[in-house]
Amino acid sequence: MPRKFCAICGKDINDNTPHFGMCFECYLNEHPLFKLDKSFHIKVCLDCGRYSKKENWFNSTSEEINEVIIDALDRFLLKSVNNIENIEFNIILNENSFNYSSKDLLVSLDVKIIGWLKGNQNIFHEEVVAVRIDYELCKNCTNLRGGMYFLSILQIRVSNPIYFNIIDAMINETYAYVENIFQKDDRQYISKLVEHKNGVDLLLSTNELMNHIVSYLKSKYYFELKRTKKLVGRDAQKGRNLYRLKTLIRLLPFKKNDKIMINDELFHIESISRKHVIIRDQLDNKSIKKYSYFFNDKIKIRFRDDN
Numbered sequence: 185m186p187r188k189f190c191a192i193c194g195k196d197i198n199d200n201t202p203h204f205g206m207c208f209e210c211y212l213n214e215h216p217l218f219k220l221d222k223s224f225h226i227k228v229c230l231d232c233g234r235y236s237k238k239e240n241w242f243n244s245t246s247e248e249i250n251e252v253i254i255d256a257l258d259r260f261l262l263k264s265v266n267n268i269e270n271i272e273f274n275i276i277l278n279e280n281s282f283n284y285s286s287k288d289l290l291v292s293l294d295v296k297i298i299g300w301l302k303g304n305q306n307i308f309h310e311e312v313v314a315v316r317i318d319y320e321l322c323k324n325c326t327n328l329r330g331g332m333y334f335l336s337i338l339q340i341r342v343s344n345p346i347y348f349n350i351i352d353a354m355i356n357e358t359y360a361y362v363e364n365i366f367q368k369d370d371r372q373y374i375s376k377l378v379e380h381k382n383g384v385d386l387l388l389s390t391n392e393l394m395n396h397i398v399s400y401l402k403s404k405y406y407f408e409l410k411r412t413k414k415l416v417g418r419d420a421q422k423g424r425n426l427y428r429l430k431t432l433i434r435l436l437p438f439k440k441n442d443k444i445m446i447n448d449e450l451f452h453i454e455s456i457s458r459k460h461v462i463i464r465d466q467l468d469n470k471s472i473k474k475y476s477y478f479f480n481d482k483i484k485i486r487f488r489d490d491n
Contacts (some may be wrong), residue, residue, distance in 0.1 A: 216309040217271060217299055217300070217301060217307060217308065217309040218265045218266070218267075218268075218271060218299050218309055218311075219265075219311075220261060220265070220297060220311045220313055221261070221313065222311075222312075222313060222314060223313065223314045223315075223316065224256075224257065224260070224261055224295075224313050224314070224315045224316070225237070225315075225316045225317075225318070226253070226256045226260070226315070226316075226317055226318075227317075227318050227319070227320055228249065228252055228317055228318070228319055229241065229319075229320065229321055229322040229325055230319050230320065230321055230325070231321060231322075231325040231328070231329075232247070232322060232324070232325050232370060233246070233247035233248075233249075233252055234322045234324075235252050235255065235256045236322065237256070237260050241322040241323065241324070242255070242256075242259065244256075249290050249317075250277055253277065253293075253295070253315060253317070254275050254277075257275055257295065257297070257313070257315070258273075258275070261297075261313070262297070265299075270301060270302050271299045271300070271301060271302065272299065272300055272302055273297060273298065273299045274297070274298045274299075275295060275296075275297055276295065276296040276297075276298070277293060277295055278293060278294045278295065278296060278312075279293075281293045281294035289317075289319055290317060291316065291317050291318075291319075292314070292315065292316050292317065293314075293315050294312055294313070294314055294315070295312070295313045295314075295315050296310060296311075296312050297310065297311050297312075297313060298310040324370065324371050327375075327389065328370070328373065333375055333389060334375040334376070334387035334388055334389060334428075335388065335389060335390055335391055335426070335428055335429070336387075336388045336390065336391045336393070336394040336428060336429040336430070336431070337385055337386070337387055337388070337428070337429070337430045337431070338385065338386040338388060338394055338397060338398070338431050338433065339380075339383065339384075339385050339430065339431065339432045339433065340354060340355075340383045340384050340385075340386070340433045340435070341380075341382050341383035341432065341433065341434050341435070342382055342383055342434075342435050342437065343382070343434075343435075343437045343478075343479070343485065344382070344437065345381070345382060347435065347437055350405075350435055351383055351384060351435070354401065354404075354405060354435075355377070355384065355386075357404070358374075358386070358397055358400070358401070359374065361396075361397065361400050362374055362393065362397065365393065365396060371389060371390060372389060372390055372392065372393040372396070373388075373389045373393075374386055374387070374388060374389075375387040375388065375389055391427070391429045394429050394431055398431060398433075401433065402458075405435060406435070406436045406439075406456050406458075406475075407433045407434055407435045407436060407475070408432075408433075408434040408436075408475040408476060408479060409431065409432070409433060410431070410432040410434075411429065411430070411431050411432075412429075412430045412432075413427040413428065413429050413430070414427060414428045414430070415427055434475075434479055436456065436461070436475065436478060437478065437485055438453050438485075439453065439456070440453055440454075440455060440456055441453060444485055444486065445484075445485065445486050446463075446483060446484070446485055447483065447484055448484075449465060449466075450465070450466055451463040451464065451465055451471075452464045454470070459474065459475065460472050460473065460474055460475075461473050461474075461475065461477075461478070
């Protein structure tokens with residue numbers, strides 16, 4: 185019987201070697217399980233640890249640079265591998281190849297990526313990828329450092345400056361509420377507070393935050409709400425228009441059981457619902473008023489002067 189041997193290395197093979205005239209090892213070398221680019225470049229945010237390859241920035245499972253690199257390789261490099269659903273990968277960072285900048289930032293390294301066929305670890309392949317890292321600020325952290333980026337405006341107003349104590353309490357509660365949101369999502373923050381004659385404006389980083397705050401305040405305060413929006417640009421990444429929302433909150437100038445003067449007539453505030461106020465005059469006549477009634481310029485409202 186004639187001798188059979190591998191066409192690549194010359195090793196003896198037999199009829200049970202179904203690898204097109206090659207031994208198993210040479211077949212794997214000639215037909216690797218996967219192929220990767222030999223170099224890989226990413227951007228990492230100096231402040232938050234998000235990473236990017238083009239325009240979009242992604243959160244990492246950790247701010248540790250090693251974990252950021254692994255996340256980025258998995259998202260951008262390995263997800264593009266053909267037949268990936270049948271391959272298991274292990275990413276190994278070669279610490280001996282770590283190269284640092286003068287500011288002690290990791291800027292380049294070699295990474296070994298090993299992949300094997302699920303269900304058969306004898307079929308495997310490994311490659312070394314040179315990784316380069318550039319550091320800059322993501323869009324969100326740039327806005328945070330600048331302190332003036334905002335996409336929505338929450339206007340809080342009272343009918344008279346004597347009610348500023350209500351606004352003070354509302355602002356303190358709002359800042360505490362937003363701080364909790366910011367800890368979970370640092371895109372959500374109050375950029376600035378601007379004082380006005382009869383209230384304040386809160387400049388907010390997102391329209392989403394505006395909606396969160398309004399829902400939160402509705403559970404604690406009674407106010408008239410008006411919304412407007414203005415086109416301010418376009419989000420090229422998401423292909424949609426960007427609008428700056430403006431929400432006006434006008435706080436009712438009283439609370440339940442207060443006695444107030446309306447056009448010099450005394451009324452008792454019997455109850456306040458989400459849309460209406462029930463008042464009674466001195467003859468116990470009942471009236472139901474919408475919130476807008478109390479913000480009519482022709483209506484003069486003041487607390488009864490007990491003195």
